[in-house]
Amino acid sequence: MTSSVLEIKGLKKTYRSRGGPRRALDGFDMHVEAGQVHGFLGPNGSGKTTTLRTLLGLIKSDGGEMRILGSELPEALPKVVSQVGAIVESPQFFANFTARDTLSLLADAGDLPQSRVDWAFELVGLRDRANERVKTYSLGMKQRLAVASALLKQPRLLILDEPANGLDPGGIREMREMMATLSAGGMTVVLSSHILSEIQVICDQVTIISLGRRVAYGPVSEVLAAHSTGQVKVVLESAVDLGLAASVLMNAGLAATVNGDHLLVSGVDKPASISRALAAQQLYVAELTPQHADLESVFLELTGTAPVPGQHRSVDDSVRVESGQ
Amino acid sequence: MSLVKAERRRFFKRRMTVWMLVIGLAILGAIGAGFVATHSKHTPEAVAAGEAKAKAAYAKEVREFEDKWKKECEATSKDPAACQGPPAEYFTAEHYMKPEFDFKLFYGEILIIWAAIMAMIAFVLGATYIGAEWSSGAMMNLLTWRPKRISVLGTKLGVLLGSMAAIGTATLLLWTGMLWGIAKVAGHTNGMTGSAWGSFGLAGLRGVAMIMAFAALGFGLASLGRHTALALGVAIGVVIVGQIGLSIVLAMADVPFFERYLIPVHMDAWLKKSVELEGGGYTCGPSGCIPEAVSELTYKTSGLIGLAVVVAVTALAFWSIKRRDVA
Ligand SMILES: Nc1ncnc2c1ncn2[C@@H]1O[C@H](COP(=O)(O)OP(=O)(O)OP(=O)(O)O)[C@@H](O)[C@H]1O
Numbered sequence: 108m109t110s111s112v113l114e115i116k117g118l119k120k121t122y123r124s125r126g127g128p129r130r131a132l133d134g135f136d137m138h139v140e141a142g143q144v145h146g147f148l149g150p151n152g153s154g155k156t157t158t159l160r161t162l163l164g165l166i167k168s169d170g171g172e173m174r175i176l177g178s179e180l181p182e183a184l185p186k187v188v189s190q191v192g193a194i195v196e197s198p199q200f201f202a203n204f205t206a207r208d209t210l211s212l213l214a215d216a217g218d219l220p221q222s223r224v225d226w227a228f229e230l231v232g233l234r235d236r237a238n239e240r241v242k243t244y245s246l247g248m249k250q251r252l253a254v255a256s257a258l259l260k261q262p263r264l265l266i267l268d269e270p271a272n273g274l275d276p277g278g279i280r281e282m283r284e285m286m287a288t289l290s291a292g293g294m295t296v297v298l299s300s301h302i303l304s305e306i307q308v309i310c311d312q313v314t315i316i317s318l319g320r321r322v323a324y325g326p327v328s329e330v331l332a333a334h335s336t337g338q339v340k341v342v343l344e345s346a347v348d349l350g351l352a353a354s355v356l357m358n359a360g361l362a363a364t365v366n367g368d369h370l371l372v373s374g375v376d377k378p379a380s381i382s383r384a385l386a387a388q389q390l391y392v393a394e395l396t397p398q399h400a401d402l403e404s405v406f407l408e409l410t411g412t413a414p415v416p417g418q419h420r421s422v423d424d425s426v427r428v429e430s431g432q
Numbered sequence: 433m434s435l436v437k438a439e440r441r442r443f444f445k446r447r448m449t450v451w452m453l454v455i456g457l458a459i460l461g462a463i464g465a466g467f468v469a470t471h472s473k474h475t476p477e478a479v480a481a482g483e484a485k486a487k488a489a490y491a492k493e494v495r496e497f498e499d500k501w502k503k504e505c506e507a508t509s510k511d512p513a514a515c516q517g518p519p520a521e522y523f524t525a526e527h528y529m530k531p532e533f534d535f536k537l538f539y540g541e542i543l544i545i546w547a548a549i550m551a552m553i554a555f556v557l558g559a560t561y562i563g564a565e566w567s568s569g570a571m572m573n574l575l576t577w578r579p580k581r582i583s584v585l586g587t588k589l590g591v592l593l594g595s596m597a598a599i600g601t602a603t604l605l606l607w608t609g610m611l612w613g614i615a616k617v618a619g620h621t622n623g624m625t626g627s628a629w630g631s632f633g634l635a636g637l638r639g640v641a642m643i644m645a646f647a648a649l650g651f652g653l654a655s656l657g658r659h660t661a662l663a664l665g666v667a668i669g670v671v672i673v674g675q676i677g678l679s680i681v682l683a684m685a686d687v688p689f690f691e692r693y694l695i696p697v698h699m700d701a702w703l704k705k706s707v708e709l710e711g712g713g714y715t716c717g718p719s720g721c722i723p724e725a726v727s728e729l730t731y732k733t734s735g736l737i738g739l740a741v742v743v744a745v746t747a748l749a750f751w752s753i754k755r756r757d758v759a
């Protein structure tokens with residue numbers, strides 16, 4: 108049994124602002140085990156940042172339980188906060204200070220040795236620019252500074268809300284490698300991001316949130332398998348026979364649709380049955396590939412946010428799961 | 433303690449702090465230069481020069497009178513004997529010399545110049561110190577390091593007040609030293625007994641307290657609004673509507689002693705221990721005009737009012753940071 112670093116049960120939060128109350132979290136659950144890189148996914152406005160802010164004690168929840176490293180939050184937050192490094196939605200820093208001053212002041216505030224500052228700059232690739240004012244930094248450089256500030260504590264739990272925001276491709280790859288290294292060193296990482304290909308590569312587990320509720324969770328492979336369509340792509344030797352082939356497969360009890368120059372067949376147990384059925388009618392298969400669902404399509408399906416041609420989707424039009432699921 | 437160190441570093445690292453102090457010292461220095469330019473020591477030579485000037489001026493006036501006005505006066509006046517030249521006693525040496533800078537007489541009167549300038553600076557520093565933290569998001573970031581909000585805000589306020597006490601005392605010493613120097617070159621320091629120094633010292637301490645109060649006020653307002661602009665907006669609103677507007681309206685409505693509603697009057701009372709307000713018109717007699725009614729405003733009243741305002745705003749700021757979400 109691996110130990111839980113982060114546990115959230117039934118978290119509720121309703122913002123009360125001028126536009127009337129807005130329910131941002133509606134009984135949200137989350138579970139992160141030690142040593143994982145955990146992806147936290149959800150459409151815009153689904154409650155990711157709200158969850159992380161609540162965890163960090165920046166906002167008060169209206170109900171539910173939270174634990175970090177086994178300690179009840181928010182009561183025990185002052186005790187565990189030294190073990191939690193976090194950036195929440197591109198944190199801003201005082202623009203007129205240099206990056207070094209910024210981190211050095213944080214190190215003082217957190218009772219950390221000043222030597223950590225250089226270590227953190229080295230890690231995020233800002234060493235040579237550390238003495239420049241934050242005001243003059245580019246978006247990606249500010250983001251790197253933010254990550255450096257979260258790493259400064261050498262935390263056991265690292266929470267990164269959209270750390271890749273504004274990073275260049277090289278930066279994204281560096282971030283990925285950095286997270287792999289940190290996680291190998293025993294750090295637990297919670298990572299919210301919209302770059303799903305990235306999440307699919309680096310995360311051990313994911314939690315997907317939609318309108319304040321969890322819609323899926325678990326190891327990436329399981330989430331993909333549970334929602335993979337089991338489709339097979341079939342390319343024939345001659346494309347003119349597609350219509351005929353489709354009806355042959357239908358007769359064999361398979362759901363087949365013509366999709367451009369190939370067929371998509373679903374409900375397939377053994378792909379061999381396709382080629383057998385077609386060969387019996389003198390139709391020869393040139394290519395037979397099982398269609399693996401990727402995280403993006405699973406995400407779009409689960410959250411109901413796939414774009415529909417001719418329709419404009421509003422931010423809150425995503426899937427709501429019934430509570431108690 | 434680590435947070436205290438970090439906050440103190442932050443406070444003195446801010447360019448705003450440095451610039452406001454430079455500007456404040458420049459203004460105080462310019463005022464000092466003005467005093468030097470308009471005052472001078474009454475040395476025997478200076479008195480002699482003044483007397484010579486007075487004599488020359490008298491002679492000139494008399495000559496002018498004899499030449500022009502005498503004939504005209506004698507022609508039109510019923511009593512030609514009354515047509516005399518200007519009286520000699522009007523032409524004293526003092527009128528032809530710059531006044532002396534009397535340290536003992538002036539110090540208490542102009543202490544408000546230092547105190548008001550530094551109080552304004554303290555207000556701006558207090559407001560921007562926390563306001564910039566809130567609006568830049570640095571405050572939110574800090575709270576993810578230090579989740580105890582009351583203690584974070586308390587530490588910041590403490591560091592601000594400590595720094596302003598130090599800055600206030602340092603500038604008070606500079607101001608006093610400057611005035612002493614001015615008195616030495618362009619006046620005198622007669623009568624500065626130990627008890628005179630004692631009461632000046634107390635007035636200076638009241639000034640430092642006032643500076644700290646303004647810092648706390650700016651800090652509290654900016655923290656409540658989570659932006660520097662709120663504090664500055666309130667300040668401008670109070671000055672324009674609450675002070676200039678109010679004083680016009682009250683004066684027009686003939687409210688007796690309307691000065692008691694004006695902040696500078698209270699500041700003056702706080703520093704001088706008491707001020708007399710005049711109201712209800714004047715009765716004029718041969719010995720000058722005397723007000724029909726006077727009312728005394730003491731530093732106790734003004735101090736209590738100021739303390740109440742500062743405590744209320746600060747308490748609200750602490751209550752708000754405890755209660756409100758940081759998002
Ligand atoms: N301070 C606030 N006051 C009122 N409503 C808020 C506030 N912050 C967030 N919300 C609302 O709460 C909901 C969840 O917002 P949240 O920022 O948690 O979304 P998110 O998942 O982080 O989205 P994104 O992917 O765009 O960052 C949204 O509907 C948002 O409008």
Ligand SMILES: [Mg+2]
Binds near residue numbers: 155156157196
């Ligand atoms: Mg967000």
